[in-house]
Amino acid sequence: MASSLTEKTMKSLIEENLCFEIPYEQRGYRWRVLNLLELFGDLIEFSKDPAATVYCLQPLAVSNRCSSPKKFRVWDGQQRLTTIFLLMKSLGLPYPYSFIFERDIDGKRKDFMKSPTFRGNDEENIDLFYIGRAKQVFDDCINNNTQSNLINRENKTEVGLFERVCDALKDIETKKNIKKLLLGEHPYKNMMFLWYVVDEQYATEIFMDINSGKISLTNTELIKALLLSENSVIKKPELTAMQFSEIEQGLMNDNFWFMIQPQEFKRIGNSIELVKGKELQYRETSDLRNKLLRFDLLCNLVAGIDFKLYQQDPLVSFRFFYDNRDKLDELWREIRDCYRILQSIYNDMEAYHYVGFLTYQNPGVSGYTRIRSLLDSYRNNKRSEFIAYLKKQIKVYEDPDKLDFKKNKGQIRCCLLLHNILTLINCYKQNKNNSKLRLNRPFETFPFELLYRQEWNIEHIAPATDNPLKNVADQSQWIASTKSDFPELFENPNETYKDNQYSRFSEDVHKNIYGLYQDYLNLLQEDDDSLSKNEVRKKREEVFDKLYNAIVESTDALAGNDAINEKYCIGNYVLLDEVTNKSFHNALFPTKRRIIISASGQQLDTLDHEVRLAYIPPCTKAAFMKFYNTQPSVSLIQWTETDVKEYRKNIVDLQSKFR
Template sequence: MTNVLEPRSIGELTLTSKNYRFFIPSYQRGYRWGKDEVSALLNDLLEFLIFSENKKEKYCLQPIVVKELPDGRYEVLDGQQRLTTLYILLSYLRQSDDEVNLFSLQYETRTNSEAFLQNLTTEINSDNPDYFYISQAYGIISNWFTDNGTRIPRLKRKITDIVLEQVDIIWYEIKEESNPIDVFTRINIGKIPLTNSELVKAIFLSKNNLQLGLDEDDQKIAETILNNKQSVIALEWDAMQKQLQDDKFWAFIYNKKENNYQTRIDYILDLVTESPINKKDSLESFNTYYDKIKEVRSNPETVKELEISNTSFIEKEWSELKAYFDILLEWYNNKWYNHIIGFLISRNENVIELLKKYKDLNRDGFKSSLLNKIKDRFLAKKLSALSYESNDKKTIESILLLYNVVSSLLQPDTSIQFPFDQIRTNKWSLEHIYAQNSEDLKEKDIPLWIHEHLQYFQRNLKENDTELVAIIESLKVLSQFDISNGFSEEYKELFTTIFSDIDRYNSKKDEQDMKAEALIEEADGYQWITDDQSIANLTLLDVGSNSYLSNSIFGVKREKIKELDKIMAFIPNETRKVFFKYYSDTVWHDAYWTLDDRKAYVKDIESKVYNLNNLLEN
């Protein structure tokens, strides 16, 4: 016989006409829910009460697995903690409303458990561990209503209505001829589907569902043909799951660092059913598919239409799901889509809306819509109007990421994919290319800063450079201070002086640099790049690397970037180019981020990021 998998309302379980009687066998662990678990259930119900828009909405609890006994009772194979807590809650609500009925619940290990459960009070019963935890849960429920009832009028009445009318539990009834203990063991090693995705999979693989919509002759089709239909869906399901285990693909379609999904395919199911994304412990997609099938079965006209076209309803639903997945896979494997859509998803763009647009528009229209979305969201301001010290940090970060994405897209290699897995797993920040001031350097980092800069200047000392010799000597003096008891005022003052001397030394302008500044001072619209808080002095780095570079001078930062490169640390390409002076036609001051460097850098950003329509030709 076919196992039963369906939502059942708590209200149905309490109907006296149905006479639901549950039996908890001795091989089950006793009731052990404490304050955290009981309160979590109550808080979830309260949240649903507050945010549900109408009485048609359902709150779905995790499954219970049962098997009917010869005497009509249901042996509970899994989910008894939830079921018992629901019983305790209903028992508490019954105190204020005698119309609330209870189903029957009995523990094999406690001969008087049924009578005990029918007479619960807030008094703790310590006769045995089960009674202790059950009576404790009753007290927790009572206290919860006392605490929350003062701020929410008629809370008991409202929760009663929610529980009886809008709360469903996934009912998984084992019909097969098998030993209940064997079934219990299979559940606990994960062989019976209890997660949202496995419940949905069970819907797709159900022979009853596969037959829905086929004409009478085809419903009598050989068992082997139905098995083949099951096998095709099962193989395609497994292929989807395997693809989703590719972290690069996963990071492309899903940008959240925290993942509340039990399985990655749950995310795909939420996209297709347009369910709330990343909702913890959600059975939304299962409910959607179940309701669809239920609606079709109850509508003879719809069934007739399917039979006329000889179309299996569930195969039609599966084809739609697979089509959505294939679109995501196409985007991932297509260089243009990989870069542009990947960027938008990394910036929290609604993937469901992107999928809809892809289906509604032709290829050129879809591409144009993506570029227009980028322009509207991130490029409304000119680069000159953006500042690190304003509310523009997130915009600057997005523009610099887009700069890296577009630069990668413009590479001739058609197989290039952007590393969105690195973008997803790392925390990103803006790095000042030219160090700002000594005050931004943490005291604990100063000794290392002195050591690194002393070594750098000693390596790069040229003959007759008396100014640099003086700086080196000052750094040596500073490095010999005893700082075991903290920094003295003399130490702090000397460090501030040395930092200023180094800044002045590095910013000396030779003839070429003076020419560059003169060009900028002309009315060419680039005067703003002298501002150290502008994008001309900012690049993208992960937080760890940013901290490692600290307030080092440009030359030391470049050496550190090389060290990070050697150990294969991920550094965005355009950040690497900044410190290797990639943008400047002529490099005459390799230890300083010159005005000429800034202008070349900004012009490259402008040419790539603010001319997105050129990408339509790719």
Template sequence: MTASSGDALLEPKLVGDISGRFYVPAYQRGYRWGEMEVGRLLSDIWESLDQPYYLQPVVVKRHGDEWELVDGQQRLTTLYLIFQFMKSEGLQNSGADYTLRYETRPGSAAYLEQPDPALSQSNIDFFHIHHAYECIRAWFAAHGNRRQYAANKFHAALYEQVRVIWYEAAEDLDAATLFTRLNVGRIPLTDAELVKALLLSRRRGDSGTTDRALETAAQWDVIERDLRDPELWAFITGKAPEDPTHISLLLDTIAGGPTGRDRPLFHTFETLRERIAAEPQEFWNEVVDLHSLVLGWYEDRNLFHKIGFLVAEGGSLRSLIGLAKGKSKSAFDAELDSLIRDRLKLSEAELRELTYEQKTRTNRALLLMNVETVRRRTHSSERYSFREHAAGRWSLEHIHAQNAERLNSVEQWAQWLRLHRKALETLDGVDQAKRQGVLDRLDQALTGEVITESEFRTCERQVTELLNAGNETGDGAVDSIANLALLDGGDNSALSNSVFAVKRAAILARDRDGSYIPVCTRNAFLKYYSPADEHQMHFWSANDREHYMQEIIRVLGGYLSIDQETAA
């Protein structure tokens, strides 16, 4: 494949196969890599021996019998110095098969051939070139009597494993503009950008027209726009939308291979390159079909909630696509139920025993309760917001905190007292004389110069006794799942350690202000699960906890495993 007007050539190229004459144009600064960059390049290549390794792209444009080096000067210059060092030291017989010259710094090309320390202070370019050369010398010297062995292995790797993505820009593209765009990150050469450039280049050749390329480019933009919907992106990734390109998720899924930090640089492009070159239409059809599948899942409320939960809990799009392959909708739905059941992995007895200390399992159970509560509303268009879930710092919140032992600063004590004073002002159904006495005690503490711990603990005890009147809290009840809810956390320790009445007021205020409150958290603080004749709004009673627990069991019932004792 060769480049023509309007096209770009993309291909992997072994470093040892780079040849020709390169010139660095005036719009670029000189060589500036230091010890860190040079050392990282050497170490990364050395650590990748015996396996493919990709460097960042080298962007060039044909200029007569030379290559204009649009991007990649620092890498090619450093590689040239490595070749030159091994040749000069007699470690290898030959140097690089390419040359470099500089449009505005003619002396630098000669200095690359022999970085003379006596001339290193002559100008800034010589200084950096000489410093890089000495870094290379030190790296090889660190191998001691195995220096020759290291040179042989390193040299072989440059001809067998280490590649650059060779990006030959279209002839009619202004190189200076391309350089500026690359270096401000507006068109980063990610896997997705490389796949797009190659795909459009091949599609321009279809049937001798440009129509297919224009159609593909338009479809690409539609898919990228769809995937940039924050709710859809969070639904299929469990993450907030931070990636530069979102269509890369589909491309990575098709390419397969390692994920996360274990994924090699440009793995997707290299895996898909030959297929795109051979069958661009067939490849693009798969991308379009995968996009349609994801949109179909997203638009189906039932699948949206089940898949969204599994992804939020660490499931991958790739595994779910594999699970759905060849199955009817009902069979796929049943498989999702099985996956959720396996992920929850709880019997009713085990669910009842979950506590604050078992944060991961308790958090998972409460998340599923919220998701399922929304999903089950079959005549509603409401959806659980996986976008809010991905963006938040969700934590287990005690619906009713028994005490404020974790508060240990004057600022926290004062805030706690102010919050509870506000709750006491509107409290009905308690001894009013006792309430006024506690209010007076709080005012005295808050208007004093400094609140002492002794004074705070006395106020705390009187407040909690008044707000807990008639509320018997047994051992372990405070940390039980029946006293826990999901809430977007923060650093407000005073609120976290507050009693029910204070938290209820704060959560309702957040709800009025538009903060996202999970449906079951809101319901708990509204006493939605308790019968109307049992309502009292200043504490979370044992009856409230049991009604809440029964609702958790009811909602999660279809995903609970059979108790061993019950089965026996």
């Protein structure tokens, strides 16, 4: 696959008398006024800076049309090419090149480019509107038309930039220098494009598939082109291409990526934005272009680029590589070394979990500083020392009950996550040291990607809140699930106690609950014209609240002396994804336990029709399965004080022994 990446100065661009063909699939010219002023302002600053010698106009990706050596099909860079063309027109300079527009069937755009004029809101042709407006903005700057009605007076940035450009152009020498730059006639300053030529087949396969040419080349694509270019110093381009693809594939592994990063990067125009939280849920998994930005992480690390600088300039590390293209072999080795270390961490059971936890516990802005520290520590230490370094960075919670549920939810969530991680590591170590099992690989690891793709809640194992259920559907579902766990409460107590049938509840409790249940059913059938719908709803909520509280109190009482004392404590918390959590509907312990089993894929209970398969963290599952309570008699209908103490003990013990 032939490609080349070279410099193309404005002088050579003009002398070669090139013709640029804009493919049908590409959108028309769309630069905003602020974009125009920023470019013009940059050129003025460059012309005045005695130390600056080269102004780079970003990449221009083209393919050569076989019909003519001077005709090039533009896949990326149309906006900037058009802007330079219009600026030169406003300055009274000759055409630097010509255009052919495949979409321009009637030739309007081609003719308009020869003499563009602003005609206001051109509803017939939006392309002509943007072209004409750009030409007029440049005219207003050059002619010092400070009252231009094309400037958004409410945008202080735009107004300030416009005024500075107009003021600078009052100086005749500045205007002359800008003209010399554009013509390539300045004695010691050059304007240039990064000239990226690919064969027609490659252009069709790659660039047409990338949002129909609407998105600029990424930092990664340009660095790859630089490495594999015909004039590159890379000695083994075929091997480099294979290694590059392997690293790209490895970075596409979400499990690996979210071990080191809490978010994705997304290019928006000329800046980088973070994609995190719920936004990650809806990102297409086939969106390979966004994942290509993951490679930028390695390039930025090697180039020593700060994340804030990368946000402002997505091509900053490419420029570093381009300026150091005589050292590409060495830079490429450094990229591979960074990736090799991160892969080694990923393949290490302990290191993977500790690094993943640190990423979650201390997300920071981007983790660049944290990752650089990881790489340095790995290079300079033995494995045991590196693991000790990681453990030292982790904050443990030796007295987690001091964490307030309302004020310290983030710390409680981290405490529960650490408990899950340490449980998985301990289980692996025990099995690995078992000579009969001979395990070489972990059989379960924590999927850190789910921490970011889903919302996670702190769930109370035993219900700790007052009734939150307000609509009939939720109330009816709660009653149905409770009835399956405690059916006797919903049977007529007169029949139960008349026949001396066994009941877990006293007759008074049973009668009270049954009476409230009947009152609730009657209110569902309420047909009293003297009451408004709101009054009926209010009465129904009041009765359901009484029914809910009566059932919770009576089921809690079944534990007797082992009833839970404090529900807002670490021994009553588990980590659970939001979807499964919502399916609980403030259910009692037996229903929650059944939902956990269903969500784990062990069985599907028809009562819990909202339950769907989910990842249930190992300690959450263990709590509901009563793994922590080793007493000979274990209640499966309640979360008891013994359960709380044993579960808490396991959390505290694992973390206190962690160091």
